[in-house]
Amino acid sequence: MIVREHIFNIMRKSAKLFGFMPIDYPSxxxxxxxxxxxxxxxLSQTYSFIDRGKREITMIPEATPSTVRxxxxxxxxxxxxxxxxxxxxxxxxxxxSGRTREHSQFNADIFGDASPVADAEIIGLACETLNGLGLKxxxxxxxxxxxxxxxxxxxxxxxxxxxxxxxxxRFRKESREKMxxxxxxxxxxxxxxxxxxxxxxxxxxxxxxDERIREFFPNIPFExxxxxxxxxxxxxxxxxxxxxxxxxxxxxxxxxxxxxxFEGFDKEGKYRSIFGGGRYDKLSxxxxxxxxxxxGFGMGDAVLENLLREKNLWKAEAARNRxxxxxxxxxAQKFSLKxxxxxxxxxxxxxxxxxxxxxxxxxxxxxxNWYTHAIIIGKKEMESGKVTVRNLxxxxxxxxxxxxxx
Amino acid sequence: MIVREHIFNIMRKSAKLFGFMPIDYPSxxxxxxxxxxxxxxxLSQTYSFIDRGKREITMIPEATPSTVRxxxxxxxxxxxxxxxxxxxxxxxxxxxSGRTREHSQFNADIFGDASPVADAEIIGLACETLNGLGLKxxxxxxxxxxxxxxxxxxxxxxxxxxxxxxxxxRFRKESREKMxxxxxxxxxxxxxxxxxxxxxxxxxxxxxxDERIREFFPNIPFExxxxxxxxxxxxxxxxxxxxxxxxxxxxxxxxxxxxxxFEGFDKEGKYRSIFGGGRYDKLSxxxxxxxxxxxGFGMGDAVLENLLREKNLWKAEAARNRxxxxxxxxxAQKFSLKxxxxxxxxxxxxxxxxxxxxxxxxxxxxxxNWYTHAIIIGKKEMESGKVTVRNLxxxxxxxxxxxxxx
Numbered sequence: 001m002i003v004r005e006h007i008f009n010i011m012r013k014s015a016k017l018f019g020f021m022p023i024d025y026p027s028x029x030x031x032x033x034x035x036x037x038x039x040x041x042x043l044s045q046t047y048s049f050i051d052r053g054k055r056e057i058t059m060i061p062e063a064t065p066s067t068v069r070x071x072x073x074x075x076x077x078x079x080x081x082x083x084x085x086x087x088x089x090x091x092x093x094x095x096x097s098g099r100t101r102e103h104s105q106f107n108a109d110i111f112g113d114a115s116p117v118a119d120a121e122i123i124g125l126a127c128e129t130l131n132g133l134g135l136k137x138x139x140x141x142x143x144x145x146x147x148x149x150x151x152x153x154x155x156x157x158x159x160x161x162x163x164x165x166x167x168x169x170r171f172r173k174e175s176r177e178k179m180x181x182x183x184x185x186x187x188x189x190x191x192x193x194x195x196x197x198x199x200x201x202x203x204x205x206x207x208x209x210d211e212r213i214r215e216f217f218p219n220i221p222f223e224x225x226x227x228x229x230x231x232x233x234x235x236x237x238x239x240x241x242x243x244x245x246x247x248x249x250x251x252x253x254x255x256x257x258x259x260x261x262f263e264g265f266d267k268e269g270k271y272r273s274i275f276g277g278g279r280y281d282k283l284s285x286x287x288x289x290x291x292x293x294x295x296g297f298g299m300g301d302a303v304l305e306n307l308l309r310e311k312n313l314w315k316a317e318a319a320r321n322r323x324x325x326x327x328x329x330x331x332a333q334k335f336s337l338k339x340x341x342x343x344x345x346x347x348x349x350x351x352x353x354x355x356x357x358x359x360x361x362x363x364x365x366x367x368x369n370w371y372t373h374a375i376i377i378g379k380k381e382m383e384s385g386k387v388t389v390r391n392l393x394x395x396x397x398x399x400x401x402x403x404x405x406x
Numbered sequence: 407m408i409v410r411e412h413i414f415n416i417m418r419k420s421a422k423l424f425g426f427m428p429i430d431y432p433s434x435x436x437x438x439x440x441x442x443x444x445x446x447x448x449l450s451q452t453y454s455f456i457d458r459g460k461r462e463i464t465m466i467p468e469a470t471p472s473t474v475r476x477x478x479x480x481x482x483x484x485x486x487x488x489x490x491x492x493x494x495x496x497x498x499x500x501x502x503s504g505r506t507r508e509h510s511q512f513n514a515d516i517f518g519d520a521s522p523v524a525d526a527e528i529i530g531l532a533c534e535t536l537n538g539l540g541l542k543x544x545x546x547x548x549x550x551x552x553x554x555x556x557x558x559x560x561x562x563x564x565x566x567x568x569x570x571x572x573x574x575x576r577f578r579k580e581s582r583e584k585m586x587x588x589x590x591x592x593x594x595x596x597x598x599x600x601x602x603x604x605x606x607x608x609x610x611x612x613x614x615x616d617e618r619i620r621e622f623f624p625n626i627p628f629e630x631x632x633x634x635x636x637x638x639x640x641x642x643x644x645x646x647x648x649x650x651x652x653x654x655x656x657x658x659x660x661x662x663x664x665x666x667x668f669e670g671f672d673k674e675g676k677y678r679s680i681f682g683g684g685r686y687d688k689l690s691x692x693x694x695x696x697x698x699x700x701x702g703f704g705m706g707d708a709v710l711e712n713l714l715r716e717k718n719l720w721k722a723e724a725a726r727n728r729x730x731x732x733x734x735x736x737x738a739q740k741f742s743l744k745x746x747x748x749x750x751x752x753x754x755x756x757x758x759x760x761x762x763x764x765x766x767x768x769x770x771x772x773x774x775n776w777y778t779h780a781i782i783i784g785k786k787e788m789e790s791g792k793v794t795v796r797n798l799x800x801x802x803x804x805x806x807x808x809x810x811x812x
Contacts, residue, residue: 001427001428001429001430002427002428004428004430005418005428012411016728016755017750017753017754017755017756018750018755018756018757019728019729019730019755019756019757019777021407021408021775021776022407022408022410022411023407024407024410026508027433027465027494027496027508028453028496028508047434047455047457049453049455049456050455051453051498052498059433059465077774077775078767078770078771078774078775079761079771080759080760080761080771080775081775082757082775088433088494090433090434092457092458102432102433102434112761113760113761114761115760115761117739117743117758117760118760121757121758128750235743238740238743238744238747239743239746239747239750240747240751322422322425323425324425333523334644337523337641337644337645338644340645341644341645341646344423344424344534344645345646347423348423349422349423349424349425350423350424350425351424351425351488351527352523352527353486354486354519354521354523354524355485355486355518355519355520355521361484364484365484365485365486368483368484369427369483369484369486369487369488370427371425
């Protein structure tokens with residue numbers, strides 16, 4: 001939990017920096033809320049049950065429906081609003097690395113702002129969070145635009161856009177042969193399938209998106225969407241978030257996205273996506289009956305925790321000074337208690353060791369419990385007012401006035 | 407959530423100050439874990455169900471069983487350990503003020519330390535948290551010792567100690583007549599019932615506990631327990647936590663307490679208890695088969711939130727500077743974006759307003775969304791590099807260099 005608490009702190013701090021306000025919603029929602037949005041299939045992978053009041057309820061498997069429902073219940077808040085939340089979510093699935101049955105997810109959304117800068121503030125917040133965790137340079141954000149992909153699929157004679165997007169979504173999981181086979185079934189020819197496959201196989205620097213699309217599909221009028229995407233990209237550049245690539249294979253499986261879509265990955269490609277999201281201007285009307293521009297992301301804690309552990313990026317957080325006061329002479333007990341109160345009043349983390357085991361046992365227990373320093377108090381220390389501070393990782397000891405502890 | 411986030415922050419900060427480490431556990435546990443400890447009655451007030459793997463599970467209604475189970479699973483951690491957690495808990499009950507079906511609860515426990523100073527560190531942490539929230543002077547901690555009460559009940563001829571404690575536990579909910587009637591049924595005479603009733607009707611300053619007990623029960627050998635309690639009290643005094651009273655009516659309903667018990671209340675008596683806990687050295691052996699000294703408390707967020715709202719103690723937290731940048735000339739957009747990035751890089755909370763509504767609409771929306779200042783950017787500002795900062799609560803405006811914003 002030291003790692004996770006550190007992650008949550010940086011999430012909250014970054015959200016505030018971008019002007020997002022905290023919200024929360026219940027862990028239990030009516031099953032209908034998810035039926036509306038995602039259908040029965042999602043519900044078959046949830047912890048759902050009938051409660052004592054005979055309601056069909058589910059432990060929330062995702063955050064967005066609750067957020068939108070909440071917004072519908074608070075119709076009068078002047079828009080735009082920027083909200084964040086770090087709820088626990090539950091899915092009944094086989095647990096895998098980076099995907100557990102229970103996890104916490106950082107969610108941030110902007111409602112009532114259709115501008116590309118809102119898209120940039122959402123992606124920027126995700127980047128700021130990763131940067132704050134020390135991951136700058138280790139991740140890339142892959143972005144794309146749903147409507148560009150729909151235009152392309154259209155021009156290639158798709159039989160069903162949703163199905164086409166779902167096939168593209170499996171790009172990194174299927175062989176080229178399998179992809180071509182699936183795309184051929186969706187598009188009007190195998191030639192088209194191959195062209196699309198070649199197109200989605202190449203990521204480029206985000207500012208080169210137009211070039212790349214025009215190279216493959218010179219006759220498609222995609223500019224109104226790419227202009228929008230380019231504005232988002234330049235805002236991100238202005239804020240110094242630079243690891244953004246245009247990736248036509250990023251389409252996001254869920255059907256409700258209507259504009260920009262994006263996912264964050266570690267550059268080495270070892271892990272699942274770190275975060276993902278996009279613009280979803282239609283979802284609100286399904287849930288609340290009122291259309292409302294919306295863009296947001298979700299960022300789970302499990303992949304981040306793995307990344308931070310691998311890169312040892314949490315140790316600094318754990319290594320802040322934590323003192324334990326070990327009293328080796330019964331008569332010094334009062335002195336030790338006073339010292340503990342004193343240090344805490346100065347904002348210094350200090351605990352007392354009270355079990356009167358021998359010193360070496362106390363030191364071993366202190367080290368195992370993440371204390372960084374032991375303050376050892378005997379009769380001599382009590383009388384002189386100078387205490388012995390032992391660094392628990394190096395074993396080094398020094399004498400100091402209590403005012404010298406920090 | 408501004409209030410609640412503030413509460414959670416102070417809880418985490420206080421826990422760290424006392425050397426507690428964060429833990430977490432699943433929201434779902436086997437029903438057996440609670441059957442063992444609390445019996446079927448508690449389970450009838452939970453969200454319990456059979457999952458897709460045919461397991462009898464429950465959404466955790468309290469934190470301690472999970473904490474103890476976790477400790478049993480990590481047997482090798484050198485003791486003592488100091489753990490805290492702020493889980494969500496669920497109970498299927500009629501919601502009431504200060505008692506909702508879902509709530510968050512701050513839990514802190516020390517395991518493997520039977521000393522009275524450990525008791526003091528637990529109570530001290532509860533006090534430190536309330537002080538950190540600005541409640542110093544507004545609350546009192548009522549403490550008592552289970553074994554003193556058991557000695558007293560014994561000496562008065564109790565037929566069943568648990569039942570006797572449960573009757574005392576209802577002291578503040580029943581009339582004197584009803585109490586005497588119930589106690590008479592439990593004790594050997596109505597005289598004894600009246601004596602006990604008189605005893606539990608008086609709270610005294612914590613350091614006067616011995617005196618009070620001796621006055622009523624001169625022949626009971628309670629000193630070994632009160633010495634223990636007095637040591638706890640003097641540690642609390644040494645740390646300057648002074649609103650501690652000895653209250654013989656505080657016994658805590660749950661049967662598993664074995665030593666000191668305590669509850670925190672607002673002094674005006676308007677609310678339910680703010681926190682409660684005690685020493686429970688036997689619970690571990692029930693759950694893990696291994697006996698282990700333990701003391702801890704639980705502090706819900708609902709009563710605290712009510713208290714802080716009533717006393718307006720959360721406004722300072724919400725009133726930290728939050729800037730929104732409103733661009734009133736299209737050509738200044740780039741300048742505004744740069745400024746946003748710039749402020750954030752300096753750790754200043756800054757959002758951009760992108761909806762290009764008229765200025766007064768933007769200001770209204772900004773105020774409703776808790777921004778404290780608007781930075782208004784037009785052509786003039788872009789050219790001069792000086793910006794207009796408007797205080798959204800006073801309406802005051804001033805011109806400043808962007809470096810003057812903080």
